[in-house]
Amino acid sequence: MTTTNTHGARRIVVIGGGMVAHRFVEAIRPGTASGELEVTVLADEPRAPYDRVALTTYFTGRDPQSLSLGDREFWNADGVRLRTSCRATAIDRASRQITLQDGAQLGYDHLVLATGSYAFTPPIKGNDIDGCFVYRTIDDVASLRGYVEELRKEDPDRVLNGVVIGGGLLGLEAAGALQALGARSRVVEFAPRLMPIQVDDGGGQALRRLIEQLGVTVHTETASSRIHGRYGRVHQVEFVNSDRVPADVVVFATGVRPRDELARDAGLPTGERGGVIVDDRCRTADDAISAIGEVACIDGAVWGLVAPGNAMAEVTANQLLGGDGTFPGVDASTKLKLLGVDVASFGDAFGQESGSLEVVYADPVAGVYKKLVMSDDARTLRGGILVGDASAYAALRPMVGRELGSDPAAYLVPEGLAAPGTGDLPDDSVVCSCNNVTAGTIRASVVDGAHDLAAVKSCTKAGTSCGSCLPMVKNLMIAGLEAAGVEVSKALCEHFSMSRAELFAAVSVSGLTTFSEIIARHGDSGRGCDICRPTVGSILASLGGGHILSGEQASLQDTNDHVLANLQKDGTYSVVPRIPGGEITPDGLITVGEIARDFGLYTKITGGQRIDLFGARIEELPLIWRRLVDAGFESGHAYGKSLRTVKSCVGSSWCRYGVQDSTSMAILLENRYRGLRAPHKLKLGVSGCARECAEARGKDAGVIATDKGWNLYVGGNGGFTPRHAQLLVEDLDDESLIRTIDRFFMYYIRTADRLQRTAAWLENLEGGLEHLRSVVIDDSLGIAADLDAAMARHVASYSDEWRDVLTDPAKLSQFTSFVNAPDVPDPDLAYIDERSQIRPVDPHQRPVLISGPRIPVSGGGVS
Numbered sequence: 001m002t003t004t005n006t007h008g009a010r011r012i013v014v015i016g017g018g019m020v021a022h023r024f025v026e027a028i029r030p031g032t033a034s035g036e037l038e039v040t041v042l043a044d045e046p047r048a049p050y051d052r053v054a055l056t057t058y059f060t061g062r063d064p065q066s067l068s069l070g071d072r073e074f075w076n077a078d079g080v081r082l083r084t085s086c087r088a089t090a091i092d093r094a095s096r097q098i099t100l101q102d103g104a105q106l107g108y109d110h111l112v113l114a115t116g117s118y119a120f121t122p123p124i125k126g127n128d129i130d131g132c133f134v135y136r137t138i139d140d141v142a143s144l145r146g147y148v149e150e151l152r153k154e155d156p157d158r159v160l161n162g163v164v165i166g167g168g169l170l171g172l173e174a175a176g177a178l179q180a181l182g183a184r185s186r187v188v189e190f191a192p193r194l195m196p197i198q199v200d201d202g203g204g205q206a207l208r209r210l211i212e213q214l215g216v217t218v219h220t221e222t223a224s225s226r227i228h229g230r231y232g233r234v235h236q237v238e239f240v241n242s243d244r245v246p247a248d249v250v251v252f253a254t255g256v257r258p259r260d261e262l263a264r265d266a267g268l269p270t271g272e273r274g275g276v277i278v279d280d281r282c283r284t285a286d287d288a289i290s291a292i293g294e295v296a297c298i299d300g301a302v303w304g305l306v307a308p309g310n311a312m313a314e315v316t317a318n319q320l321l322g323g324d325g326t327f328p329g330v331d332a333s334t335k336l337k338l339l340g341v342d343v344a345s346f347g348d349a350f351g352q353e354s355g356s357l358e359v360v361y362a363d364p365v366a367g368v369y370k371k372l373v374m375s376d377d378a379r380t381l382r383g384g385i386l387v388g389d390a391s392a393y394a395a396l397r398p399m400v401g402r403e404l405g406s407d408p409a410a411y412l413v414p415e416g417l418a419a420p421g422t423g424d425l426p427d428d429s430v431v432c433s434c435n436n437v438t439a440g441t442i443r444a445s446v447v448d449g450a451h452d453l454a455a456v457k458s459c460t461k462a463g464t465s466c467g468s469c470l471p472m473v474k475n476l477m478i479a480g481l482e483a484a485g486v487e488v489s490k491a492l493c494e495h496f497s498m499s500r501a502e503l504f505a506a507v508s509v510s511g512l513t514t515f516s517e518i519i520a521r522h523g524d525s526g527r528g529c530d531i532c533r534p535t536v537g538s539i540l541a542s543l544g545g546g547h548i549l550s551g552e553q554a555s556l557q558d559t560n561d562h563v564l565a566n567l568q569k570d571g572t573y574s575v576v577p578r579i580p581g582g583e584i585t586p587d588g589l590i591t592v593g594e595i596a597r598d599f600g601l602y603t604k605i606t607g608g609q610r611i612d613l614f615g616a617r618i619e620e621l622p623l624i625w626r627r628l629v630d631a632g633f634e635s636g637h638a639y640g641k642s643l644r645t646v647k648s649c650v651g652s653s654w655c656r657y658g659v660q661d662s663t664s665m666a667i668l669l670e671n672r673y674r675g676l677r678a679p680h681k682l683k684l685g686v687s688g689c690a691r692e693c694a695e696a697r698g699k700d701a702g703v704i705a706t707d708k709g710w711n712l713y714v715g716g717n718g719g720f721t722p723r724h725a726q727l728l729v730e731d732l733d734d735e736s737l738i739r740t741i742d743r744f745f746m747y748y749i750r751t752a753d754r755l756q757r758t759a760a761w762l763e764n765l766e767g768g769l770e771h772l773r774s775v776v777i778d779d780s781l782g783i784a785a786d787l788d789a790a791m792a793r794h795v796a797s798y799s800d801e802w803r804d805v806l807t808d809p810a811k812l813s814q815f816t817s818f819v820n821a822p823d824v825p826d827p828d829l830a831y832i833d834e835r836s837q838i839r840p841v842d843p844h845q846r847p848v849l850i851s852g853p854r855i856p857v858s859g860g861g862v863s
């Protein structure tokens with residue numbers, strides 16, 4: 001039966017205003033635009049559909065509005081109606097009427113059920129005490145955040161304990177969210193490993209190790225049996241073995257259940273484990289009702305992922321527009337960055353197809369596990385799991401079901417073969433699985449005029465859901481643009497159309513101090529990405545935006561900055577106190593030695609004339625720094641894109657050739673520029689005469705003494721492409737030397753690209769050294785006073801990062817132990833003695849496995 005409304009349009013009603021409902025409305029637009037169809041979406045949440053996948057970003061202070069799917073124009077388009085805070089309570093199939101919460105009736109010609117799921121709460125005692133939460137909607141996370149903030153307000157010094165029940169995808173997201181709120185995080189998982197649905201045992205071990213290193217305590221193979229309260233609030237979680245752990249807040253992430261109650265009440269058949277049964281056209285047993293997304297049971301299963309839901313939305317829209325599309329099947333590939341840890345799982349990840357072979361690379365100590373599942377002749381890729389390093393995901397996933405064309409092991413080993421060029425990717429390979437977009441579609445969009453990432457995303461939908469395919473989409477776009485001879489944009493990333501230098505200027509002028517404000521004002525109001533977030537973090541730090549671990553700033557930092565230490569290959573950290581100019585007293589040396597001895601650290605003198613202490617566990621960092629700070633040491637910023645060291649010789653105070661006091665000058669410069677954040681690390685050197693014992697010309701700024709003063713060289717570095725610094729100006733007195741370096745650094749910080757060292761910056765600077773000289777000496781741009789003032793602000797606002805952490809309980813709480821018994825050495829840390837010190841065992845001495853494609857994992861029959 002086909003009926004119409006008074007305007008002659010067929011009435012489509014969608015119950016549920018989630019991600020899949022949004023996709024449905026998008027796909028049905030040709031019908032609404034032509035006046036043939038009219039769509040009403042009933043959403044019981046108080047807002048328009050939003051990006052649930054990105055829910056966790058709400059913890060970094062984001063406005064919920066920025067997660068919205070579809071703008072005002074989209075929801076106000078002709079033939080589209082969105083009713084928020086509007087719940088459907090019953091369906092009368094005979095009369096095709098829906099009852100709404102307020103008792104009103106709404107008729108339909110075709111009904112689409114898109115009611116999604118609800119978060120399941122395990123039926124244990126105490127699960128409803130104040131402080132227990134689930135993690136599904138914006139309102140859920142807002143309540144969780146409000147509760148934690150309230151507890152913190154009551155007692156700012158108290159360390160809060162968060163317990164997440166469930167160690168799957170959602171549980172780890174929730175653990176990260178609790179950490180972002182400054183609480184200690186603990187995850188309890190019933191299965192023997194984390195993320196049991198996505199990764200196998202090897203991947204689970206690597207993942208656990210990485211998650212623990214981030215300070216999250218993990219319990220596997222155990223279940224919670226009861227939540228205990230005190231004064232009406234959560235107090236402890238008890239496990240089945242009667243052990244108890246402290247808890248101020250509990251988050252249940254124990255899975256979801258389809259919201260199929262309306263369908264059941266209306267007599268529609270549901271699956272054994274819930275979900276409205278639909279055929280491959282997404283039709284229920286009633287031809288006038290479809291079900292899509294997490295509420296639908298298709299091919300006997302319910303899918304808790306966006307991609308299958310979107311495919312169902314498109315199939316249903318296609319049917320209603322007169323097409324004959326059917327559900328294409330499910331690609332359950334996932335790539336996530338949980339707490340900064342890469343996890344990807346794609347295709348037949350567990351090798352369930354008969355005759356599958358595994359190729360595995362595992363380095364448990366470094367926390368990397370990679371597995372490819374291949375066909376029995378080791379040629380065709382069937383699936384894979386990547387933990388700790390998922391850089392190959394974007395290239396590998398579209399190759400599922402195809403011949404890899406080279407030795408599969410080469411894709412897995414570090415520094416192995418590069419991923420296949422984008423040119424090699426066949427047109428029909430699916431690049432974006434969430435939205436089923438092929439390489440051919442992306443190439444075609446570039447030919448049709450989509451010349452930046454935003455345009456490619458907007459016209460193909462590629463990369464608009466989970467975003468894991470974006471590196472590949474960008475590569476395809478650039479290859480297409482280059483082939484067409486079109487100039488490639490200098491935009492920082494897809495969120496900011498400005499270059500880093502332009503963004504620096506904009507932030508500095510606008511005076512904004514948080515990422516959310518900056519992306520709202522100067523970017524696309526999105527959530528940002530791994531390119532723009534640390535870049536903005538660095539810009540804010542360069543502009544003196546406060547402690548890098550304060551508030552929203554903390555979430556922008558790279559791994560090393562996050563813990564103010566350098567991660568080493570065995571998962572421990574190195575500690576580098578600042579030793580200005582390489583000058584240290586005997587008492588200072590003794591203190592450093594005693595600390596190294598007491599904590600069992602390996603010590604080494606660095607090339608920058610200071611002492612590096614290796615092998616510290618994360619929870620030891622504050623203890624070590626307490627002693628260092630008490631003895632007068634400060635952070636050496638060995639972890640940051642900032643000033644590292646000022647190397648010097650003894651100069652005129654001891655050396656018979658010295659013509660100036662190079663050590664005093666080095667100390668003065670190091671104390672002036674300590675803590676100065678830049679697009680890349682900065683090093684200086686000061687030599688007391690032309691013999692150049694401090695190797696100053698290998699530094700970003702090299703100072704060499706002359707009879708009359710100092711010569712200043714700029715743009716040198718060692719490393720991969722060594723460069724000798726070039727002479728900028730000769731025979732400066734102390735004051736002019738400092739002023740010139742001030743301006744040089746500040747001009748570089750303002751105008752360089754992301755991760756560009758001074759040498760590369762100088763090479764790319766229009767006018768090169770001459771231009772730089774004119775700016776910093778002759779003030780040709782009229783900005784010298786600004787540069788001077790910026791450096792004066794830096795010097796005046798400097799504060800030791802580690803000293804600040806030690807006096808702030810919230811920041812200190814991030815340095816928690818990752819083993820359950822902090823005094824028990826982590827059994828995975830394996831060391832041997834060498835020259836009377838410890839060092840990690842070599843890879844061949846620990847259980848690293850690289851297996852060739854000769855290990856059958858299922859179905860057997862392969863030799």
Ligand SMILES: Cc1cc2nc3c(=O)[nH]c(=O)nc-3n(C[C@H](O)[C@H](O)[C@H](O)COP(=O)(O)OP(=O)(O)OC[C@H]3O[C@@H](n4cnc5c(N)ncnc54)[C@H](O)[C@@H]3O)c2cc1C
Pocket residue numbers: 015016017018019020021042043044045052053054055056086087088089114115116117135136137170173259262292293294295303304305306307309334336466
């Ligand atoms: C934190 C988090 C992270 C995730 N990460 C990923 C990921 O990385 N990759 C991935 O693929 N998936 C991820 N997911 C899952 C993904 O969000 C879901 O698969 C997707 O949102 C399902 O969309 P849906 O529209 O079917 O259901 P939902 O998004 O649940 O929407 C259903 C909507 O219908 C409303 N509703 C229900 N009943 C009624 C009624 N009677 N009347 C009116 N309205 C009603 C609900 O309130 C809800 O707003 C994640 C989910 C969460 C919570």
Ligand code: SF4
Pocket residue numbers: 649650651652655656657658659662687688689690691692693694
């Ligand atoms: S650079 Fe000159 S002053 Fe410095 S140690 Fe060498 S010779 Fe002596």
